[in-house]
Amino acid sequence: MLGIENIAIYIPETKKSNYDLKEKFEIDDDFIENKIGVKYHALKDKGFKSSDMCVKAFENLKKISNINVDEIECCIVVTQNPDFNIPHTSAIVHGKLDLPENCAAFDISLGCSGFVYGLSNIISFMKNNDMKKGLLFTSDQYSNIVDENDKNTALLFGDAATVTLISEDATYIPIDFSFGTNGKDYKELICEDTLYMNGRAVFSFTATTAPKHIQALLHKNNLTDEDIQKYYLHQGSKYIVDTIRKRLKVNEDKVPFDMAEYGNTVSSSIPIMLANNMNVMPKGNIVLSAFGVGLSWSSAIIKKIN
Amino acid sequence: MLGIENIAIYIPETKKSNYDLKEKFEIDDDFIENKIGVKYHALKDKGFKSSDMCVKAFENLKKISNINVDEIECCIVVTQNPDFNIPHTSAIVHGKLDLPENCAAFDISLGCSGFVYGLSNIISFMKNNDMKKGLLFTSDQYSNIVDENDKNTALLFGDAATVTLISEDATYIPIDFSFGTNGKDYKELICEDTLYMNGRAVFSFTATTAPKHIQALLHKNNLTDEDIQKYYLHQGSKYIVDTIRKRLKVNEDKVPFDMAEYGNTVSSSIPIMLANNMNVMPKGNIVLSAFGVGLSWSSAIIKKIN
Numbered sequence: 172m173l174g175i176e177n178i179a180i181y182i183p184e185t186k187k188s189n190y191d192l193k194e195k196f197e198i199d200d201d202f203i204e205n206k207i208g209v210k211y212h213a214l215k216d217k218g219f220k221s222s223d224m225c226v227k228a229f230e231n232l233k234k235i236s237n238i239n240v241d242e243i244e245c246c247i248v249v250t251q252n253p254d255f256n257i258p259h260t261s262a263i264v265h266g267k268l269d270l271p272e273n274c275a276a277f278d279i280s281l282g283c284s285g286f287v288y289g290l291s292n293i294i295s296f297m298k299n300n301d302m303k304k305g306l307l308f309t310s311d312q313y314s315n316i317v318d319e320n321d322k323n324t325a326l327l328f329g330d331a332a333t334v335t336l337i338s339e340d341a342t343y344i345p346i347d348f349s350f351g352t353n354g355k356d357y358k359e360l361i362c363e364d365t366l367y368m369n370g371r372a373v374f375s376f377t378a379t380t381a382p383k384h385i386q387a388l389l390h391k392n393n394l395t396d397e398d399i400q401k402y403y404l405h406q407g408s409k410y411i412v413d414t415i416r417k418r419l420k421v422n423e424d425k426v427p428f429d430m431a432e433y434g435n436t437v438s439s440s441i442p443i444m445l446a447n448n449m450n451v452m453p454k455g456n457i458v459l460s461a462f463g464v465g466l467s468w469s470s471a472i473i474k475k476i477n
Numbered sequence: 478m479l480g481i482e483n484i485a486i487y488i489p490e491t492k493k494s495n496y497d498l499k500e501k502f503e504i505d506d507d508f509i510e511n512k513i514g515v516k517y518h519a520l521k522d523k524g525f526k527s528s529d530m531c532v533k534a535f536e537n538l539k540k541i542s543n544i545n546v547d548e549i550e551c552c553i554v555v556t557q558n559p560d561f562n563i564p565h566t567s568a569i570v571h572g573k574l575d576l577p578e579n580c581a582a583f584d585i586s587l588g589c590s591g592f593v594y595g596l597s598n599i600i601s602f603m604k605n606n607d608m609k610k611g612l613l614f615t616s617d618q619y620s621n622i623v624d625e626n627d628k629n630t631a632l633l634f635g636d637a638a639t640v641t642l643i644s645e646d647a648t649y650i651p652i653d654f655s656f657g658t659n660g661k662d663y664k665e666l667i668c669e670d671t672l673y674m675n676g677r678a679v680f681s682f683t684a685t686t687a688p689k690h691i692q693a694l695l696h697k698n699n700l701t702d703e704d705i706q707k708y709y710l711h712q713g714s715k716y717i718v719d720t721i722r723k724r725l726k727v728n729e730d731k732v733p734f735d736m737a738e739y740g741n742t743v744s745s746s747i748p749i750m751l752a753n754n755m756n757v758m759p760k761g762n763i764v765l766s767a768f769g770v771g772l773s774w775s776s777a778i779i780k781k782i783n
Contacts, residue, residue: 266660354572
């Protein structure tokens with residue numbers, strides 16, 4: 172059965188400190204540590220594009236997995252910061268990694284909900300086309316588009332990329348997915364010239380939508396909180412992760428918070444957490460849930476089997 | 478079985494005549510009619526964005542299909558000319574069409590090969606997520622990015638959008654798909670500020686790759702030319718369609734040429750031909766094959782069953 176064999180991440184070493192921005196934005200340590208929860212955000216090298224970040228993640232994957240690039244039949248890049256609009260970034264990644272000619276390659280444009288969508292997408296596409304090995308990349312560089320004077324966004328976002336190796340030699344298998352969209356409110360999180368986020372509206376949408384969405388997915392699968400060992404929520408901010416956890420009424424140690432050192436990495440936030448805990452996680456069910464740009468949300472139950 | 482229930486198209490009424498450009502580009506009627514084969518190219522209204530074109534296509538779908546928008550569970554937009562990079566155009570379309578909250582929405586970034594990829598993608602995604610009705614849009618407006626003084630592109634591209642209704646009440650069902658990528662040559666067809674196409678390189682790649690790709694797909698499915706009633710090739714230019722047909726050694730009337738009045742509409746070219754012949758096509762197999770930006774290609778066999 173197709174599932175996640177391994178995940179590798181790339182978070183740039185350069186970090187920008189929010190403690191250096193306290194005066195500029197009139198914020199204090201409590202705001203940094205307990206409200207947004209971002210102490211440092213990761214910053215890509217100048218000139219680094221989305222495909223370069225994918226290549227870095229792939230180099231890290233090669234260190235932890237035996238990869239024969241000639242076996243890769245599918246290469247998907249989830250990004251809303253493509254190298255160009257024409258061609259798709261996955262084609263550029265395909266070229267840089269020397270993937271074979273019979274490899275399908277396309278981009279999926281989604282923001283924070285992108286990894287969960289992308290996971291369902293690549294597994295569905297590979298299964299229906301009888302493919303055995305594929306790569307699902309996430310790669311966003313909000314440092315390209317954030318207005319450094321906008322308190323709503325300048326403290327929050329970090330650059331990162333991840334790559335998930337999909338194969339029949341799975342560590343995690345998918346159990347069920349659920350998706351949602353509210354396109355009428357798309358202007359609450361949009362990039363015309365620079366990124367604009369109506370923080371209050373996005374928070375309110377997420378706090379209302381995410382807990383219900385997760386509970387409905389559990390109910391549909393006849394599962395309760397007892398059957399779930401971890402909830403990996405999109406790391407939007409500490410406040411939103413805490414709020415969803417409280418509304419779900421689940422134990423704090425089941426809901427990791429893991430963005431303090433690099434920020435909100437958009438579609439990379441969930442695979443970063445999965446990767447960082449791949450080897451120590453016991454067998455069992457994990458909930459993934461993500462929400463943001465679109466407005467769009469997606470939740471999944473995946474099961475660690477190895 | 479999930480397949481194509483219906484297809485609707487939107488081609489803007491405004492057309493730009495290549496006969497008016499004869500002097501500017503030093504070309505004659507023979508070049509217009511027999512080499513590129515584009516007499517007129519369709520031009521969107523100023524200010525019209527990708528999502529507006531999708532909405533127009535959807536309005537045309539409503540005229541030929543009974544659609545209850547509350548039943549739509551998946552909305553995919555294939556485009557490389559999105560309204561914005563953030564959010565995805567499918568979210569905006571979702572809002573404008575008043576689709577329900579439980580509808581999955583995402584964009585696929587692909588060029589000329591996008592419909593064939595998108596068709597496999599939406600059917601795979603819906604099947605694996607137990608969805609019954611979905612919409613696959615294609616929408617590109619190269620008039621936004623073409624340099625009007627570039628002979629290689631200014632005579633060729635037309636604006637269009639299409640929407641394909643996917644359901645279990647299928648007219649066409651998918652038989653098999655095949656995909657390919659050569660990312661090393663991505664610079665042959667790229668948009669940095671304006672569109673650049675190395676016409677000779679793209680022609681050479683297509684003329685070499687497409688016939689072999691189609692023949693391999695037929696062979697894999699134990700089919701010969703006798704089992705195929707039509708070959709719907711991406712309408713890149715008359716010269717490329719003719720060249721592929723000759724190399725395939727198939728009868729001229731099996732390979733429609735249908736771009737003279739609106740141009741190369743990128744990912745919309747194949748669904749436009751399918752839509753225009755939906756009602757008159759007898760039952761049987763059809764080959765789809767598309768190639769372009771990426772470089773990327775995809776072929777499919779679909780079967781008309783109703």
